[in-house]
Amino acid sequence: DGGITQSPKYLFRKEGQNVTLSCEQNLNHDAMYWYRQDPGQGLRLIYYSQIVNDFQKGDIAEGYSVSREKKESFPLTVTSAQKNPTAFYLCASTWSPGGHQPQHFGDGTRLSIL
């Protein structure tokens, strides 16, 4: 089945540690996105990528980093500089950027601090 796979489902981070969230899609979509969701809040954009080897900061990029070495993969690293990383992280993709295409979402990764 085509879709977006996020792993792990749950992740725990220790103080000072970097952790990486995986996002893989087999939909052949060009654009990929990372969002953060806090309780009672909408989704906020962290980073997005329109094509391979290119990515742009979203609204809350500080303390996060990404890479886009392959079309199907867009991993997100939560660095130690992100002081409040506890949240639900969602990865999404769409055929092409431009705003008119609906985004398809993964099941999410819930990150907590140990």
Next chain:
Amino acid sequence: AQKVTQAQTEISVVEKEDVTLDCVYETRDTTYYLFWYKQPPSGELVFLIRRNSFDEQNEISGRYSWNFQKSTSSFNFTITASQVVDSAVYFCALSERRYGGSQGNLIFGKGTKLSVKP
């Protein structure tokens, strides 16, 4: 600036009641897109509908219907004869059309949590 407001934080209804989820948006562009997504307890967002700014026709899909009114900048969502499986958080989102290198990113409202009790 773009903004999406979902004023209803939580709604609770009894099964078979009709319920309307409100969405009000702000944008200065004439070309834009509006979306509704459903987030069940499992967490993933499920796409429900997209509307472009030039199409004000209301849409009905089974028990779901959407009312888009540019005059009031609203894109409301009605569930008729609600069911327990409709319990979820519903998000309204706005995107402006972009060409070339700039990205028309989604701006989400804060969501409305709908609880349908048997």
